[in-house]
Amino acid sequence: MTAATRKRKPVDEGGTVFDRELDDLPQELRWREWMRRVEAVLFASATPVGRDDLARIVGQGASVEMLIDDIQAELIGRPYELAQVAGGWVFRTKTQFAEAIKAAAALGEQTLAFTEMEMGVLCAIAYHQPIDRAGLADIFGKEISRDLLARLRYKDLIASGPRSPRPGAPHTFVTTETFLATFDLQSLRDLPEPELGGESI
């Protein structure tokens, strides 16, 4: 009964019905179809897809985690894997093929190439967030250009955080979920321990 009400809802919204439950298929085929759907969605997405989004394309009772486990089992031996990053899942090639991919060099603009300074600023923000431009200037001994910060923000690696309680109420910067996904971190606790030199900071 609940299934019926649920199915009726999209019709009211005017679109075609998306059949989540697949009640007409036998158990085993239904599971395979759900696995394929999850795989297709992840394949089509460049960014990690969260659990809630995946739960929307499979039946109510289906466990996304178990579907993912089954997909991962099928992918053993492939050069790519289904990895869990930043609260979602994403397809990516295994690291041992990095050299081969670089040699093919057809990556174009999708790489996140960083200059040394960008990387430095990103690290400073990651460890000292929330931090504003004045704080970054204290660390680097010079003003950090707004362009550089804008580039990092454009790549969605940093975002505006709380206002700093200083005159002018400047924005502070914090890292984003994309930052975690890019550097393969589950949380900020996975950042390597900073090696504190004698006079640094």
Add this chain to the structure above:
Amino acid sequence: MTYQLATILDDLTTLPQLPAWVTSGRVETPETVAFRSGAALTVLDQLVSDPRYGVPAKLLANRLALRAATATSKLEGRLAREADIRDAYHLTPPGEAWGPDGDLLAFWRAGVRLRVGRTGEIADFVGADVAGEVGVWLDAGQERARTHGPLAVCASVLRAVLDADDRAERTACLLSDVVLARALNWKQVLPVTAQRLTKAALRDLTAEGQGADLAVEGRILESFEESIRLARDLARCAAALRTVAPKLRSKGSAAAVDLFLTEDAVAPSSMLSPRIRGTSIPMTDRAARRFCDRLVELGVARELTGRPTFRLYGIAP
């Protein structure tokens, strides 16, 4: 009884307080911890559950949430101070990222708003990684609470969660608070577990170290004592604020006083103006600032940050 006895609030010495024999002396045996925690929980339960004592429940929960955030920040190795966490949370414009510190406080503030009985809601809240086991942990905790008492359960829930994921300190502490609230039949989660815990104590707990349970229980007992002290202080502050409330004649002052009785830090520029939060009563920026200054003048509020700008106010004796 639908009316309130007028004499109760006049005599603040009637607030239940912790007998001296609970706080004196050190924790040595499981028996003393269990016995003292029984006394402490009785007092805390009275303060929290009986509206006659005038303890502002939401304010207490929010204040404890801030303490829990500070404590879990330490447990997670970020070492943010209470002031940093409060600033990160309150100075973030709507729609922008809180950052790790503000996120942590947001987690605890949302945690105290969870409905205690809703296992599904709690499971959704703590995240997909452990959602499947939350029901099991909570049920096992309730079962154990019946046989071993609430304090022992806190330790066992902490251990169960940390065994599953040793980085889930905040989840472990929150679930322990939920089990405690269920055992004591509280309507609201009060974050008391995290307050005094240390990394070392938790490490011993998961490593099944000798006396680890006792050490953790001792720390949670200390945190009960602190919470009682806090509840009594807040009841006194709230009573003082309620006494001067009729003297405040600015527009919307009743709603603003209510806000002070629920929020531990009030930013005049964003929470009182242009509209008093949670109401549609308008207040200008200037009126908001003057209102807060007036409360400080009357001695019922305090500026929390010590800054000349971006001030935050909270109630004070």
